[in-house]
Amino acid sequence: MNSSLQDSNNLTIHVDGMDVRIVVVLKGDWPAGKLDPTEYDDASQTIRVSSDYDYISDPTGWMRHEVQHHKLIVCNFRDDEYEYPYNAVEKQAYTEQFKYLRSKGVDNWLQLMPNKAQYVKILMKYWNDAGN
Numbered sequence: 001m002n003s004s005l006q007d008s009n010n011l012t013i014h015v016d017g018m019d020v021r022i023v024v025v026l027k028g029d030w031p032a033g034k035l036d037p038t039e040y041d042d043a044s045q046t047i048r049v050s051s052d053y054d055y056i057s058d059p060t061g062w063m064r065h066e067v068q069h070h071k072l073i074v075c076n077f078r079d080d081e082y083e084y085p086y087n088a089v090e091k092q093a094y095t096e097q098f099k100y101l102r103s104k105g106v107d108n109w110l111q112l113m114p115n116k117a118q119y120v121k122i123l124m125k126y127w128n129d130a131g132n
């Protein structure tokens with residue numbers, strides 16, 4: 001990923017032929033109780049990232065996950081609207097994230113996101129699909 005600094009907390013990255021807007025949110029302003037370091041805002045088509053996350057090296061693949069959300073919004077993908085994370089949008093976002101982590105040699109995704117243990121069954125399915 002290439003990034004260009006526009007001001008202290010607004011950036012644009014160029015990835016897979018697209019420009020994607022990123023807003024870096026000071027850790028103290030990150031939503032209380034939100035354990036993931038990133039989120040995608042559909043309305044503004046912006047990735048929000050907590051300032052303590054290294055979004056360039058993207059060690060847990062969350063940027064890949066959010067970029068996939070962006071791609072689906074841009075191409076007007078129609079979600080089936082099952083609840084998180086069982087819906088078609090999250091399936092695609094997690095599959096991209098897991099492909100990325102597999103390519104980095106990660107073999108235990110749950111170690112990187114222990115807060116997702118409640119979804120282990122469906123996420124393990126996405127993880128296995130990402131290896132095929």
Ligand SMILES: [Zn+2]
Nearest residue numbers: 065069090093
């Ligand atoms: Zn998601």
